Amino acid sequence: MDKRPYDNKAWLLVLPVFLIVAISAIIPLMTVVNYSVQDVLGPFQRVFVGTEWFEQVLNDDRLHGAFLRQLIFSGCVLLIQIPLGIAVALTMPVKGWQSSLCLVLVALPLLIPWNVVGTIWQLYARPDIGLAGVAVNSLGIPYNYTSSAFDAWLTVLIMDVWHWTPLVILLCYAGLRSIPEAFYQAAKIDGASAWAVFRYIQLPKMRRVLTIAILLRFMDSFMIYTEPFVLTGGGPGNATTFLSQFLAQIAVGQFDLGPAAAFSLIYFLVILLLSWIFYTYITHTDREDAR
Amino acid sequence: MARIELRGLAHSYSTHPKGDADYALKRMDHVWHDGGAYALLGPSGCGKTTLLNIISGLVIPSEGQVLFDGLDVTRLPPQQRNIAQVFQFPVIYDTMSVFDNLAFPLRNRRVAETEVRARVEEVADMLELTGELGRRARGLTADAKQKISLGRGLVRSDVAAILFDEPLTVIDPQLKWLLRRKLKQIHERFQLSLIYVTHDQNEALTFAQQVVVMSEGSVMQLGTPQELFERPAHTFVGYFIGSPGMNFLPCRYEGGAAMVDNQRIPLAKSVLDHAPHRGVPLEIGIRPEHLRIGANPVNGALPAEIAMVEDLGNFKIVTARLGRHMLKAKLPEDDAVPGDHGWLTFPPDRTRLYADGRLVA
Structure with missing residues (x-):
């Protein structure tokens, strides 16, 4: 038998962390877990239902639709914002007051709350009174985000690009600035073309910031809620009903707490899983390269 | 090429x-x-x-x-x-x-x-x-x-x-x-x-x-x-190249020799041929490798105090005080270093004269 004396005081030092994690993460999450396996009939009446809510949610056609739309939306966001962000960062001035001015201008959209962005574009793109909406229509291009699914998608995408490409730009700009001047000088002496400089110096050196940019933009766009909600409330029809919106519909709209809780957990796990796959893929190829 | x-x-x-x-x-x-x-x-x-x-x-x-x-x-x-x-x-x-x-x-x-x-x-x-x-x-x-x-x-x-x-x-x-x-x-x-x-x-x-x-x-x-x-x-x-760098002493020019605080240091003939103008600050310079230190007074040697001896393995660096000036000499490892007092010799062919920082001749 081990006769060594135990000093349990160490637990006191760990305790605050446990408390903080419990209050900030575990307890709220467990509430959701709690709801996801029970049918709550009244304040003190509940029945354990096992995985029923999970099965119900997973077999819901509306969820499949929302999930597919969500994947396409996040894909579009990444395909537009990452190349655009890189391109803008490459053309930004490097020094002097011009560079400070550009940084401030670029950062401005990031300071605007989601809700306000939605409202701005909702008004700006209105076909009857909005500047952009009226202008596009007067060019002879029919545009109405409340009736056309394509127009609604386009508006939400433009909104997101306008709001969040600046984040990608700033990250890329920081990545570009960290490249020592000698690399450009050596490339010049080696007779490299502008494309070769981009392909073999700038892009590889931006790899880390791009990983962060893709991860952030993916997670964020996967959780988009406010903008389509403000614009059309997820319409026309279900055209811009993404996962968050769908969740809000069952939780708040229909007050189906059980399925909503089950779906919350699934949603959370999906984001976690996709981010994890993506992250390990990037860091893995990073390590391969080092070999 | x-x-x-x-x-x-x-x-x-x-x-x-x-x-x-x-x-x-x-x-x-x-x-x-x-x-x-x-x-x-x-x-x-x-x-x-x-x-x-x-x-x-x-x-x-x-x-x-x-x-x-x-x-x-x-x-x-x-x-x-x-x-x-x-x-x-x-x-x-x-x-x-x-x-x-x-x-x-x-x-x-x-x-x-x-x-x-x-x-x-x-x-x-x-x-x-x-x-x-x-x-x-x-x-x-x-x-x-x-x-x-x-x-x-x-x-x-x-x-x-x-x-x-x-x-x-x-x-x-x-x-x-x-x-x-x-x-x-x-x-x-x-x-x-x-x-x-x-x-x-x-x-x-x-x-x-x-x-x-x-x-x-x-x-x-x-x-x-x-x-x-x-x-x-x-x-x-002189100072930048060499370890330690060259010794420099401010001096006057008088009768074919450099005078450092009234002590006479002879110069080579080639230097004397290019006697510098008056009114220009003069210095003599000598490499620590060329400065000699002896225990006994020889002809023309100047008395100095030995302030410090650093043994760096294959050679020694001796710091000597000549009047108010400090000089460094680099000696081979086996050379004897005099105790508190020594006699400095400036070989004329190794001693350079500088006018306003520039080499004379």
């Missing part, structure tokens, strides 16, 4: 330079010979990197011309001059293999792939990189990366000069020696002009045939390592 000529060259980083102080590089005229190994030596901020970048074309000088073999290249971009440059920190293309790194300058110039292969293999063989050709360049050690940087210059058959900007800064000491020897071999084999910027005098003196000592944007002296040691043209060179 090229003879590099600098004509009335000066450079200022400010657009409207007002005085001398605004110039990173003060007006200079030099001709550097084809196939020579030159070192630009000087403390940080003396303008040596600026000069190097002007030669490579990364910086366009605000005044004057740069000529390669008589051809004005002052305004040509780097890729149109036949030069290669190795930087302080290794520059490699991370995502490429070692082979592709070495092939990069050739492929950019649309050289046929069979020739690219032949050249790369030849250079890799010389730099002992053959075994690494297939590897990703980013996983290599700093010295291998620096060899790749050098190799990218060597693969080009049109290269006239290779410029080095403190290339051994990030290399381990024991590898520095190997890499420096490699450079010498390459220089002997290809007879390329090499220009090497450094603030390390050992590096400059062992590497170069000609050393250009710079300070505050001016060239203080251009000479062989031996000339810099024997006859420093300026007190700065």
Whole structure:
């Protein structure tokens, strides 16, 4: 038998962390877990239902639709914002007051709350009174985000690009600035073309910031809620009903707490899983390269 | 291969330079010979990197011309001059293999792939990189990366000069020696002009045939390592080159000798022939290696106190006090050092006279 004396005081030092994690993460999450396996009939009446809510949610056609739309939306966001962000960062001035001015201008959209962005574009793109909406229509291009699914998608995408490409730009700009001047000088002496400089110096050196940019933009766009909600409330029809919106519909709209809780957990796990796959893929190829 | 000529060259980083102080590089005229190994030596901020970048074309000088073999290249971009440059920190293309790194300058110039292969293999063989050709360049050690940087210059058959900007800064000491020897071999084999910027005098003196000592944007002296040691043209060179640096004592000039606080130090005849003007501050300079210290008074020796003796293994550095001046002498390990008092001898052929900082005769 081990006769060594135990000093349990160490637990006191760990305790605050446990408390903080419990209050900030575990307890709220467990509430959701709690709801996801029970049918709550009244304040003190509940029945354990096992995985029923999970099965119900997973077999819901509306969820499949929302999930597919969500994947396409996040894909579009990444395909537009990452190349655009890189391109803008490459053309930004490097020094002097011009560079400070550009940084401030670029950062401005990031300071605007989601809700306000939605409202701005909702008004700006209105076909009857909005500047952009009226202008596009007067060019002879029919545009109405409340009736056309394509127009609604386009508006939400433009909104997101306008709001969040600046984040990608700033990250890329920081990545570009960290490249020592000698690399450009050596490339010049080696007779490299502008494309070769981009392909073999700038892009590889931006790899880390791009990983962060893709991860952030993916997670964020996967959780988009406010903008389509403000614009059309997820319409026309279900055209811009993404996962968050769908969740809000069952939780708040229909007050189906059980399925909503089950779906919350699934949603959370999906984001976690996709981010994890993506992250390990990037860091893995990073390590391969080092070999 | 090229003879590099600098004509009335000066450079200022400010657009409207007002005085001398605004110039990173003060007006200079030099001709550097084809196939020579030159070192630009000087403390940080003396303008040596600026000069190097002007030669490579990364910086366009605000005044004057740069000529390669008589051809004005002052305004040509780097890729149109036949030069290669190795930087302080290794520059490699991370995502490429070692082979592709070495092939990069050739492929950019649309050289046929069979020739690219032949050249790369030849250079890799010389730099002992053959075994690494297939590897990703980013996983290599700093010295291998620096060899790749050098190799990218060597693969080009049109290269006239290779410029080095403190290339051994990030290399381990024991590898520095190997890499420096490699450079010498390459220089002997290809007879390329090499220009090497450094603030390390050992590096400059062992590497170069000609050393250009710079300070505050001016060239203080251009000479062989031996000339810099024997006859420093300026007190700065005397002090900067050598370890410890040259001893300097303020003096007066009187009756064919230097007078330091009324003590007579004889000078060589060649100095006496160029007797300096009156009213110019004078100093005598002597290398610690040349100053002799004896225990007994010999003819013309000056009495001094021995302040300190440092034993550095294979030699000793003795600090002696002559009146109010401190002097250092470097003695062989086996030489006896007198106790508290000694007698200093200044060999006339080794004692230099400086007027206003410049060597007399």
